[in-house]
Amino acid sequence: MVEPVLRASGIGKRFGGLLAVDNVNLDLHPREIHAVIGPNGAGKSTFLSTIAGDLPPTTGQVFFQGQEVTHLPVDKRTRLGIGRTYQRSAVIAGFTALDMVRLAMLHRVSSAFGMLSPLASNDAATRGAYEALARVGLSERAGITTDFMSHGEKRRLEIAAVLALDPKILLLDEPLAGLGPDESSAVVALIQSLKSHCAIMLIEHDIDAVFSVADRITVLDNGKAIASGTPDAVRNTPAVQQAYLGFGED
């Protein structure tokens, strides 16, 4: 089997008395969508943050392309090729959609010297930003300030920005949350199409979407991985069916 592009091994994260993530292992392979599901408070976002670098894990190690990145700051991981979105929309206030995505392009297309010219005069960033906005269907909204965008638009803008980073792995934290049905299926199709480009770790509560796009699924409950494998295998795991009693329907 090919080397995983990302390997998280024995990840634990403690917040005071709470063990939010408890010894979780996860391998992410190229061209794979690996979904992480589980009830509210299971530790999914926390786990993602230890991989992205926003939170240092209490125990365990993260390897990216064979290199240990456990203690690397977020910006360095981004430059290596780890891109993430946040569960709560993280757009930048006062910026137009276009400028926010240009900003995401910058570290790839701009020299230190290029940082001295305005965003708008960076042609490579502008071109890349328009492409990314087109992929999420926001071309028409490029000039709109993020403060005036709808919730769904903000979610898609965030995806556009993270695409502009051209990451090798993409960590998506509930990208479908709060989207209308049309937006939602467009984003699912987009995620599906990104697979050929990069490996994706997808946290999502929309079980139908998860089972339709995921190649593998890990189920977290109370910080522990209670199941991991193909969608079919996970669906038939007794522990999962228990944990999901009364949960899977919303």
Added chain:
Amino acid sequence: MNARLEKFDGAFLLLLAVAAAFVPFVLSGYEIKLATTITIQAGLAVALGFVVGPAGLTSVGHAAFYGVAAYILAMMSPKSGPADMLLTAAIAIFGAAAFALVVGAVSIRSRGMYFILMTIAFGQLGYHLFNDTGIGGKSDGSYVQFRPELHLFWTDVSFDKAPRFYMLVYVVVFLVVGACWWLRRSAFGSVLLAARDNEARTRAFGFSPYVVRLIAFVISGGMAGAMGYLTAAQHGFVAPQMLAWHASAFALVMVLIGGKDTTSGPAIGAILLLLAEEILQRWTEHWLVGVGLIIVVAVIAAPRGLVPFVAGLFAPKQAHHG
């Protein structure tokens, strides 16, 4: 910054640059000296505004960078004749920037109140360094006997005459203000703004907020140093008070009154406050009360600063329904 505010900012800067260019031709004597002082303080306020605004760093220690550069000139000035301006200015600005690098590197990891406290503490450290130890003549300060001269290839340029010194100040402040205006509009400025609004997101875009803020802080500290150098050259005298936190706070008031989110705002804040001070001082011995009142009224009437306030007056009415 929205487009309208950006236009107003540019217009105000242009207006100030043109008006200030006339000073040596229409004013004379004491007025030119006053204009020189105000222009230097405007430069200091604009440099400080660059870190208070886009970088979101409320520094109450900038007078220390300003004062250190002034002291460097005083200590490098020979008793017998004028110092070499390019050399002393380069060292003074470099010294101020290096001090800013140390202060910034230690302080920028703290946020909010704690950052303010750190900058005050460092500033006071600088103040006491000169006030309490033998360096630079203790609390009495120290003299710059001769105004530095500019050695160009073919000639030495003296700035002893007030109009010519004013022109030097004009050019230097023009460059500092121009650089701040440019940096605010640059991609670097955008990264600062993004980090101010959403630190995590900016990190996840591949930028270290700490590093970009530190760069801004050092640039601004060096600029403050240039202003301190000019002040020492103007008055021929330096004193520990130049570094004290009162001076830092006064510069911060200029920034906030004019508008930290614009380049012209801090300059306008400096001009208004110093002119008010000058006029009130002639009028009453309780002039400080008057200055205080002006600050209170300005902050109540225009909490985001005078330039954004004026720009807002011209906002089309329907914009509010957005």
